[in-house]
Amino acid sequence: MSALTSIGFLGADVTAPGSGSFDALIPLPVILPLIAAALSVVFARLRNVQRVISVVALLGLVANNIFLLTRVDQATGDAIGGIAVSQAGGWVAPLGISLVVDRLAAIMLLVSSLMLVSVLVYAIGQHAEERRFASFHPVYLVLAAGVSASFITGDLFNLFVAFEMMLVSSYVLLTLGGRAGQVRSGMSYVVISLIASTFFITALALLYSATGTVNMAELAERMPELSSGVRVGFSLLLIAVFGIKAGIFPLFFWLPDSYPTAPNAVTAIFAGLLTKVGVYAIIRTQLLIFPIDAQQGTLLLVVAGCTMLVGVLGALSHDDLQRILSFHIISHIGYMIMGLALFTLAGIAGAIFYVVHHIVVKTALFLVAGLVERKAGSDRLSRVGGLVRSAPMIAVLFALPALSIAGIPPFSGFVAKFALVSAGIEAQQWGIVVVSLIVSLLTMYVMGRIWSNVFWGQPEDGEIAERLESGATKLPILMTVSTVVVVGLSVALLVFAGPLYDLAERAAADLLNPQGYIDAVLGSHSEAGG
Amino acid sequence: MSVLLAFAAAMLFGTGTWLLLQRRLSRIIVGVGLIGHGSNILLLTSGSGLGLPPILGSADPTDFADPLPQALALTSIVITFGVTAFLFALGYRSWKLTNDDIVEDDVEDRYIARRAVDAEVAEGEAAERERAIEEDRV
Numbered sequence: 001m002s003a004l005t006s007i008g009f010l011g012a013d014v015t016a017p018g019s020g021s022f023d024a025l026i027p028l029p030v031i032l033p034l035i036a037a038a039l040s041v042v043f044a045r046l047r048n049v050q051r052v053i054s055v056v057a058l059l060g061l062v063a064n065n066i067f068l069l070t071r072v073d074q075a076t077g078d079a080i081g082g083i084a085v086s087q088a089g090g091w092v093a094p095l096g097i098s099l100v101v102d103r104l105a106a107i108m109l110l111v112s113s114l115m116l117v118s119v120l121v122y123a124i125g126q127h128a129e130e131r132r133f134a135s136f137h138p139v140y141l142v143l144a145a146g147v148s149a150s151f152i153t154g155d156l157f158n159l160f161v162a163f164e165m166m167l168v169s170s171y172v173l174l175t176l177g178g179r180a181g182q183v184r185s186g187m188s189y190v191v192i193s194l195i196a197s198t199f200f201i202t203a204l205a206l207l208y209s210a211t212g213t214v215n216m217a218e219l220a221e222r223m224p225e226l227s228s229g230v231r232v233g234f235s236l237l238l239i240a241v242f243g244i245k246a247g248i249f250p251l252f253f254w255l256p257d258s259y260p261t262a263p264n265a266v267t268a269i270f271a272g273l274l275t276k277v278g279v280y281a282i283i284r285t286q287l288l289i290f291p292i293d294a295q296q297g298t299l300l301l302v303v304a305g306c307t308m309l310v311g312v313l314g315a316l317s318h319d320d321l322q323r324i325l326s327f328h329i330i331s332h333i334g335y336m337i338m339g340l341a342l343f344t345l346a347g348i349a350g351a352i353f354y355v356v357h358h359i360v361v362k363t364a365l366f367l368v369a370g371l372v373e374r375k376a377g378s379d380r381l382s383r384v385g386g387l388v389r390s391a392p393m394i395a396v397l398f399a400l401p402a403l404s405i406a407g408i409p410p411f412s413g414f415v416a417k418f419a420l421v422s423a424g425i426e427a428q429q430w431g432i433v434v435v436s437l438i439v440s441l442l443t444m445y446v447m448g449r450i451w452s453n454v455f456w457g458q459p460e461d462g463e464i465a466e467r468l469e470s471g472a473t474k475l476p477i478l479m480t481v482s483t484v485v486v487v488g489l490s491v492a493l494l495v496f497a498g499p500l501y502d503l504a505e506r507a508a509a510d511l512l513n514p515q516g517y518i519d520a521v522l523g524s525h526s527e528a529g530g
Numbered sequence: 531m532s533v534l535l536a537f538a539a540a541m542l543f544g545t546g547t548w549l550l551l552q553r554r555l556s557r558i559i560v561g562v563g564l565i566g567h568g569s570n571i572l573l574l575t576s577g578s579g580l581g582l583p584p585i586l587g588s589a590d591p592t593d594f595a596d597p598l599p600q601a602l603a604l605t606s607i608v609i610t611f612g613v614t615a616f617l618f619a620l621g622y623r624s625w626k627l628t629n630d631d632i633v634e635d636d637v638e639d640r641y642i643a644r645r646a647v648d649a650e651v652a653e654g655e656a657a658e659r660e661r662a663i664e665e666d667r668v
Contacts, residue, residue: 161605163611168612180624182621184624184633187624188633190616191562194562194610195550195565197609197610201570201606205576207577208573208577208599464621507639
């Protein structure tokens, strides 16, 4: 945990030249949730104090991330080119730990913090695990810190530590309650993640002995000195390591088994954020560290196609709403990998837009699934039915993100898919374009199947029919409000699709020019140290 | 020295992988632990090799051993230790609930597998019935 403590100590002493107080904000996305987590351990017995601490900390995080994004996006004219760097503890770049916020990291930070705060409010409204376990708040906040840390770190080993922060808290959240099903799926989830982490350590050991550094910017500088076979080997190793976390084909099998057993709100945040952290790591390492000849375009295209197909077919074959949605995550990871695998500006911009769209829309769908379960007492398609009459509000809340994820024209899902498909046509990768269009149709079928089983027709189960008829179960107000907010955000993605896509394009342009990143990290080192 | 360490790492990876493929959680945990040790040894050998303790002022800095891999290995040991402890707690909980620590298949997987077996059995029965009818005719 030495890397962690050094993050904790840096606050006051940040030595990046020129940008003043702005740089002190860069480590805040990690420090703020960690301090709040410590405080909420202290107030373990006072649930209301814990709630205030967590909500205030995460709202602060949102404000901080909005500020970071606007500053990074404005800084285009500067020599740094919209990349803000902070050297932890004032240790210069290749020696110390660099924290880097470029446009991609800032976008991811903002979207993830918005989801974290909405889902937390939902969990508070649920009166379930959050109320029963004093450990919920601290663990949730450490998860927030881990997610933020993986976005801003400029150092591969620190990325490992950030992943572990995130994963260890996810183990606890997944098994909170200790029911038999949770213990069973928790075991396979923990063991798979642990093996992925061990692979990561192995990859780091090999990278360090080959290049003598774990700083990503320095790695990028030294990578061309290695022979091309070794470079390809490292590239594949890192894809496998992050692919397990992202859930790409053929490394996805643990995901639909473990996610649905967690408490509702927890599944929503896992589905929205955790796999996307893996996708982010693949995008970051492929584009920054490896020169063009070691980038695995063709392999990633094949993987993307298989991921899309397997995910959507799995979603078609299941009966349980949460399981359908979990399998469906995998299918959409395929789209993001497809955008990256094209290695063109349009493709990567499309992938970034898709990640943002998917985080918001998927979280919204899982939150609605939680509402369905609360209202009807079950979320199996074969038992529930007729919710459009008994709970029209839930039907509307489901319809908006479902239409969006199926890619129906005015919604953000259409914009995202259109961007990816046109990028694919531009790059003349016809195979992946055809697969993505077929999968898009199947997605519409999956959503239609959920709609006609859950919202239309009659409930097949007498007990559920009675429960819905009587209208006895009232939805907690906080659950409804936070779901409305997230669904509202997914609609806002449609309204602001233009500016957002421009932003994604600028972020992609940054990524395709890794020299800017390298100069920002190592260049500020020579100024600060020299 | 580094040949010996490489051999040790290989042994640990090998036995660890074999243990991982077992059904009992207790063996899987030991396997994960062994693989973790293997990768830590790999991390240690990734430095520049033998050298003096890296304490400033004690000797010429060029004779120092590389301290970074050791720091990295320490970090990863602590993390693996914590997660292994958590796995043991999970195993204990599983033993309390089911008196066993065998990792079972996914619920849906078992359901689908049972459906497949049922279909096979039904097919077999149908074939047998037809054969019986044929025999009756003869």
